Amino acid sequence: MRILVIEDDPHLQRSLAAMLRDENYAVDTAGNGEDGLAKALEIAYDAILLDVMLPRLDGWAVLERLRRSTTTPVLMLTARDTVPDRVKGLDRGADDYLTKPFDLEELLARLRAIIRRSVGQTNSHFEIGQLRLDTAARLVSVSGQIIEVTAREYVLLEYLVLHRGKVVTRTTLYEHLFDENEISLSNLLDVHVSNLRKKLGIDLIVTKRGHGYLIP
Numbered sequence: 001m002r003i004l005v006i007e008d009d010p011h012l013q014r015s016l017a018a019m020l021r022d023e024n025y026a027v028d029t030a031g032n033g034e035d036g037l038a039k040a041l042e043i044a045y046d047a048i049l050l051d052v053m054l055p056r057l058d059g060w061a062v063l064e065r066l067r068r069s070t071t072t073p074v075l076m077l078t079a080r081d082t083v084p085d086r087v088k089g090l091d092r093g094a095d096d097y098l099t100k101p102f103d104l105e106e107l108l109a110r111l112r113a114i115i116r117r118s119v120g121q122t123n124s125h126f127e128i129g130q131l132r133l134d135t136a137a138r139l140v141s142v143s144g145q146i147i148e149v150t151a152r153e154y155v156l157l158e159y160l161v162l163h164r165g166k167v168v169t170r171t172t173l174y175e176h177l178f179d180e181n182e183i184s185l186s187n188l189l190d191v192h193v194s195n196l197r198k199k200l201g202i203d204l205i206v207t208k209r210g211h212g213y214l215i216p
Contacts, residue, residue, distance in 0.1 A: 001046040001115060001155060002026040002176045006036030006062065007077065008054050016049060019104055024138070024151040026179035033057025037065055045072050046176060047115050049107075052078035052089070060092060067093035073114035077102070112136065119162050126161050128215065130202055133161050140200075147199050152177065156192050160205060160215045169212040189213075 003025045007013040010031070017027045028043070030036035033054040040048055040062070048066075052059035063074060074096075076089045081099040089097045095114040098107060112135055116122060124136040132141045138154060140147045149157065155177055160168060173189055193205055193213060206214045 001159065002028070002043070002179060003111070004028050004030065004036065004040055004043070004045045004048045006030045006033065006040075006048065006054065006059070007051045008032060009051075019108075023108060024155050026155075026177060026182070028180045031055075033059065033062045037062045040066055040072065041069065044070075044172075044175060046118075047073040047075065047111055049075050049077055049111075050094075052076060052080060052085075060088070063089070063092050063094060071118070073118045075107075075110055075114060109136070116162070121162060126164075128161065128164070128204065131200065131204060133158065142200055142202060149196065149199060150192075153192050153196050153199070156189070157196055157205075160213060164215045167208050167211050167214045173212065 003020055005013055005016050005020070005027060007016060007029070008031050013029055013031065017029055020027045028039060028045075030039055034056040036050070036054070037057060050059050050062060054062070059076060059078070063076070066072065066074065074094050076094045076097045077100060078085065078089075078097070079100045086097045095117070096110050098110060112124065116124070116135070124134065126133040126135070130143045133139075135158060140149055140154065140157065156173065159173065159176055170189055193207070197205060204215060206216060208214055
Protein backbone atom coordinates (compact mmCIF):
# COMPACT_ATOMS: atom_id res chain seq x y z
CA MET A 1 0.00 0.00 0.00
CA ARG A 2 1.26 3.46 -0.92
CA ILE A 3 0.59 6.45 1.33
CA LEU A 4 1.12 10.18 0.79
CA VAL A 5 1.95 12.24 3.89
CA ILE A 6 1.29 15.99 3.43
CA GLU A 7 2.73 17.63 6.55
CA ASP A 8 4.81 20.81 6.87
CA ASP A 9 6.37 20.03 10.26
CA PRO A 10 9.67 18.34 9.24
CA HIS A 11 9.99 16.34 12.47
CA LEU A 12 6.42 15.03 12.36
CA GLN A 13 6.67 14.32 8.64
CA ARG A 14 9.83 12.24 9.15
CA SER A 15 8.32 10.44 12.15
CA LEU A 16 5.12 9.55 10.27
CA ALA A 17 7.03 8.38 7.21
CA ALA A 18 9.37 6.22 9.30
CA MET A 19 6.49 4.74 11.29
CA LEU A 20 4.53 3.91 8.14
CA ARG A 21 7.56 2.35 6.45
CA ASP A 22 8.08 0.22 9.57
CA GLU A 23 4.52 -1.00 8.95
CA ASN A 24 5.49 -1.96 5.37
CA TYR A 25 3.80 0.94 3.61
CA ALA A 26 5.41 2.67 0.66
CA VAL A 27 5.51 6.37 1.59
CA ASP A 28 5.83 9.62 -0.35
CA THR A 29 5.93 12.99 1.38
CA ALA A 30 5.17 16.65 0.68
CA GLY A 31 5.86 19.69 2.87
CA ASN A 32 3.25 22.07 1.48
CA GLY A 33 -0.22 21.97 0.01
CA GLU A 34 0.75 22.71 -3.59
CA ASP A 35 3.33 19.92 -3.81
CA GLY A 36 1.01 17.54 -1.99
CA LEU A 37 -1.89 18.25 -4.32
CA ALA A 38 0.32 17.76 -7.39
CA LYS A 39 1.48 14.36 -6.16
CA ALA A 40 -2.02 13.31 -5.08
CA LEU A 41 -3.41 14.08 -8.53
CA GLU A 42 -0.56 12.35 -10.34
CA ILE A 43 -0.43 9.07 -8.38
CA ALA A 44 -3.28 6.79 -7.29
CA TYR A 45 -2.41 6.52 -3.59
CA ASP A 46 -4.15 4.06 -1.30
CA ALA A 47 -4.59 6.82 1.29
CA ILE A 48 -3.46 10.35 2.12
CA LEU A 49 -2.56 11.79 5.52
CA LEU A 50 -3.37 15.49 5.18
CA ASP A 51 -2.47 18.22 7.66
CA VAL A 52 -4.88 21.15 7.80
CA MET A 53 -2.46 24.03 8.46
CA LEU A 54 -0.17 23.96 5.42
CA PRO A 55 1.83 26.66 3.58
CA ARG A 56 0.95 27.71 0.00
CA LEU A 57 -2.34 25.80 0.02
CA ASP A 58 -4.09 24.76 3.24
CA GLY A 59 -5.55 21.32 3.86
CA TRP A 60 -9.14 22.44 3.25
CA ALA A 61 -8.22 23.72 -0.24
CA VAL A 62 -6.21 20.60 -1.02
CA LEU A 63 -9.13 18.39 0.02
CA GLU A 64 -11.64 20.42 -1.98
CA ARG A 65 -9.56 20.20 -5.17
CA LEU A 66 -8.86 16.51 -4.63
CA ARG A 67 -12.54 15.70 -4.39
CA ARG A 68 -13.17 17.17 -7.82
CA SER A 69 -11.33 14.30 -9.44
CA THR A 70 -10.40 11.53 -6.99
CA THR A 71 -11.92 9.38 -4.26
CA THR A 72 -8.58 8.54 -2.61
CA PRO A 73 -9.19 8.05 1.15
CA VAL A 74 -8.08 11.08 3.17
CA LEU A 75 -7.31 11.14 6.90
CA MET A 76 -7.14 14.75 8.13
CA LEU A 77 -4.55 15.61 10.80
CA THR A 78 -4.96 18.81 12.82
CA ALA A 79 -4.42 20.43 16.19
CA ARG A 80 -7.86 22.06 15.89
CA ASP A 81 -10.19 19.80 17.83
CA THR A 82 -13.45 21.74 17.87
CA VAL A 83 -16.62 20.10 16.60
CA PRO A 84 -17.11 22.66 13.77
CA ASP A 85 -13.60 21.88 12.48
CA ARG A 86 -14.27 18.15 12.47
CA VAL A 87 -17.64 18.65 10.78
CA LYS A 88 -16.03 20.91 8.19
CA GLY A 89 -13.45 18.28 7.29
CA LEU A 90 -15.93 15.45 7.02
CA ASP A 91 -18.42 17.51 5.04
CA ARG A 92 -15.73 18.50 2.56
CA GLY A 93 -14.95 14.88 1.79
CA ALA A 94 -12.47 13.67 4.40
CA ASP A 95 -12.86 10.00 5.30
CA ASP A 96 -11.69 10.45 8.87
CA TYR A 97 -10.29 13.09 11.22
CA LEU A 98 -7.59 12.81 13.87
CA THR A 99 -6.49 15.57 16.24
CA LYS A 100 -2.90 16.19 17.35
CA PRO A 101 -1.30 14.87 19.42
CA PHE A 102 -2.50 11.43 18.44
CA ASP A 103 -1.65 7.85 19.32
CA LEU A 104 0.25 6.11 16.53
CA GLU A 105 -1.64 2.85 16.99
CA GLU A 106 -4.93 4.69 16.58
CA LEU A 107 -3.65 6.41 13.44
CA LEU A 108 -2.64 3.06 11.96
CA ALA A 109 -6.01 1.53 12.81
CA ARG A 110 -7.89 4.43 11.25
CA LEU A 111 -5.66 4.26 8.18
CA ARG A 112 -6.31 0.55 7.72
CA ALA A 113 -10.05 1.16 8.12
CA ILE A 114 -10.33 3.88 5.46
CA ILE A 115 -8.27 1.80 3.03
CA ARG A 116 -10.57 -1.20 3.55
CA ARG A 117 -13.69 0.93 3.16
CA SER A 118 -12.35 2.44 -0.06
CA VAL A 119 -12.50 -1.01 -1.71
CA GLY A 120 -15.83 -1.96 -0.14
CA GLN A 121 -14.42 -4.05 2.72
CA THR A 122 -15.25 -3.59 6.41
CA ASN A 123 -13.66 -6.61 8.09
CA SER A 124 -9.98 -6.84 8.97
CA HIS A 125 -10.04 -10.64 8.54
CA PHE A 126 -10.26 -12.32 5.15
CA GLU A 127 -10.76 -16.00 4.45
CA ILE A 128 -10.28 -17.47 0.99
CA GLY A 129 -10.44 -21.24 1.12
CA GLN A 130 -7.64 -22.35 3.44
CA LEU A 131 -6.06 -18.90 3.50
CA ARG A 132 -6.70 -16.45 6.34
CA LEU A 133 -5.35 -12.90 6.21
CA ASP A 134 -5.45 -10.67 9.29
CA THR A 135 -4.80 -7.11 8.11
CA ALA A 136 -4.77 -5.69 11.65
CA ALA A 137 -2.08 -8.07 12.94
CA ARG A 138 -0.59 -8.46 9.44
CA LEU A 139 -0.59 -12.24 9.73
CA VAL A 140 -0.98 -14.86 7.02
CA SER A 141 -2.06 -18.41 7.80
CA VAL A 142 -3.04 -21.49 5.83
CA SER A 143 -5.17 -24.16 7.50
CA GLY A 144 -4.45 -22.52 10.86
CA GLN A 145 -0.67 -22.50 10.43
CA ILE A 146 1.11 -19.15 10.43
CA ILE A 147 3.10 -18.58 7.23
CA GLU A 148 6.23 -16.44 7.45
CA VAL A 149 6.31 -13.96 4.58
CA THR A 150 8.52 -10.96 3.89
CA ALA A 151 7.19 -7.41 4.22
CA ARG A 152 6.96 -7.03 0.43
CA GLU A 153 5.29 -10.41 0.00
CA TYR A 154 2.71 -9.45 2.61
CA VAL A 155 1.74 -6.13 1.03
CA LEU A 156 1.52 -7.78 -2.39
CA LEU A 157 -0.78 -10.47 -1.03
CA GLU A 158 -2.85 -7.95 0.93
CA TYR A 159 -3.36 -5.76 -2.14
CA LEU A 160 -4.50 -8.72 -4.24
CA VAL A 161 -6.84 -9.92 -1.48
CA LEU A 162 -8.38 -6.45 -1.05
CA HIS A 163 -9.00 -6.38 -4.81
CA ARG A 164 -10.14 -9.99 -5.04
CA GLY A 165 -11.95 -10.84 -8.26
CA LYS A 166 -10.18 -8.12 -10.26
CA VAL A 167 -7.16 -8.46 -12.50
CA VAL A 168 -4.50 -6.19 -11.04
CA THR A 169 -1.99 -5.05 -13.65
CA ARG A 170 1.73 -5.19 -13.07
CA THR A 171 1.89 -1.41 -13.48
CA THR A 172 -0.71 -0.94 -10.74
CA LEU A 173 1.17 -3.23 -8.39
CA TYR A 174 4.45 -1.41 -8.95
CA GLU A 175 2.71 1.93 -8.32
CA HIS A 176 1.19 0.74 -5.03
CA LEU A 177 4.08 -1.30 -3.64
CA PHE A 178 6.99 1.07 -4.23
CA ASP A 179 7.45 4.74 -3.32
CA GLU A 180 9.00 7.52 -5.38
CA ASN A 181 12.52 6.86 -4.05
CA GLU A 182 12.66 3.13 -4.75
CA ILE A 183 14.13 1.51 -7.83
CA SER A 184 12.42 -1.78 -8.65
CA LEU A 185 13.62 -4.50 -10.98
CA SER A 186 11.30 -5.47 -13.81
CA ASN A 187 11.03 -9.10 -12.70
CA LEU A 188 10.64 -8.39 -8.98
CA LEU A 189 6.88 -9.02 -8.94
CA ASP A 190 7.36 -12.41 -10.58
CA VAL A 191 9.86 -13.33 -7.88
CA HIS A 192 7.52 -12.26 -5.05
CA VAL A 193 4.54 -14.08 -6.59
CA SER A 194 6.61 -17.23 -7.06
CA ASN A 195 7.82 -17.11 -3.44
CA LEU A 196 4.27 -16.58 -2.16
CA ARG A 197 2.99 -19.56 -4.12
CA LYS A 198 5.72 -21.76 -2.65
CA LYS A 199 5.16 -20.56 0.92
CA LEU A 200 1.36 -20.74 0.82
CA GLY A 201 1.38 -24.14 -0.85
CA ILE A 202 -2.02 -23.47 -2.41
CA ASP A 203 -3.20 -22.46 -5.86
CA LEU A 204 -4.32 -18.93 -5.04
CA ILE A 205 -2.70 -16.30 -7.26
CA VAL A 206 -3.56 -16.62 -10.94
CA THR A 207 -1.33 -15.11 -13.61
CA LYS A 208 -3.14 -13.44 -16.48
CA ARG A 209 -0.59 -13.40 -19.27
CA GLY A 210 0.00 -9.92 -20.60
CA HIS A 211 -2.27 -8.38 -17.98
CA GLY A 212 -1.33 -9.06 -14.35
CA TYR A 213 -2.46 -11.14 -11.40
CA LEU A 214 -5.76 -12.21 -9.93
CA ILE A 215 -7.12 -13.88 -6.82
CA PRO A 216 -10.48 -15.31 -8.00
